[in-house]
Amino acid sequence: MTRTVEPFLGEVTALILRMGGCCEAILAKALRALFERNAELAHEVRHDDLEIDRLDVAIDEAVLRSLALQSPVADDLRRLLAANDIGTDLERVGDLARNIAKSAVRLSERPPVAIPAQLEALAVECQAMLREALDAFVHRDAARARALMAQDDRVDDDQDRVIRLALDEIRVHPDQYQQEVDLILVAKHLERVADHATNIAESVILLVEGRNVKHAEKFARSAGA
Template identity: 45%
Template sequence: MERHADQEFDELKQELVQMATLAEAAIGSAIQSLLLRDTAMAAEVMRSDEVINRLELVIDERCLRMLALYQPEASDLRFIAMALKINNDLERIGDQAVNIAERSLELFKEPPLKPLVDIPQLTQLVQAMLKQSVDAFVRRDTALARSICQRDDEVDALDEQVFRELLTYMMQDHRAITRAVNLILVSRHLERVADHATNIAEDVIYLVEGQQIKHNVLAELDKPASPPEA
């Protein structure tokens, strides 16, 4: 029985890594479709989201089964609960890939506005954060998790740079407007992926160091909670 539980934990970790891999690939393909102006690839990203959605359900069911069967204690229980939350975030990343693919299809209606440099760079950064956030979770690696949280600022700065640059394109030529707005939205979708990865990283820190954090939080919550710092 004990060995069976261990095996389920391993399988859960593998499924989460698979989910992250699918989400990362979806983001990669969505951006590739944009760079290559490949309509079929964008359409494929939109179709493939169904696979991510189904894997989310499978992982949820596994978590529920593990909670019911093994009645795990303290740290395992926390791990499974965090897996449920992280699973939710990964599914949302799949949605962002779909959003990017939709913007790509809009962008294909006009010639390219400009060679894209910052967006591919942003994509690489965001993909690395995503992959590492799930690695940090399965290895309970808080050092890695903290490094991900720090990189979120880098992403925000790059997203802001894309935003400002595209504004200047629009100012100079009103024919650039639709394309520039769509590219701004692509950049924002990537930034949301980084937010999800950061959220996962925060969950890892909470998973490993939860007791202390919780204590501080609950102490503060003895003060009236709503309205806020009134």
């Protein structure tokens, strides 16, 4: 790594760590608002998301300054672009938390329905994946990142299970369809959080090993077809 690029990489890394902490906190707050039917807490999420947006802009600016002033190549360029991708994924996690908070507000305004244990389990699983992705980034741990990527299919299955339960409830209690639709939306948002955690894991592998593993499984299936 060239000495002149190190300050930019250090700045971007520090920003990502701050942003990651904000994302974990805002997601936890949105889910707490959902499970506790706390509209006031849900409204706080919109304000909290502004800080994530500011950090995302700061990461973009730091990367652009490095590109303009240092013209990094090879490993340095790869590290900068991978870090920028992580910032983008974290910003989208913030957006998803805000969407969950919107559902929390709507649910708090309607007659309560039972929240399935499977949705609560999905929330815990997706929060853990985000935390694991950030830990893999902090420790530059490609093996940890690969282990996280293997969890993505299970999250897809768990999301489908929640959706099927909600659809069953709509058939039995059609008057609750609005609430059940919001629970479906929350499940989909959580699955997207897991997708972004997986993207971060892929970026960690690119950072550590210089290997682009995005879509690798899809390409492998296509080659074997």
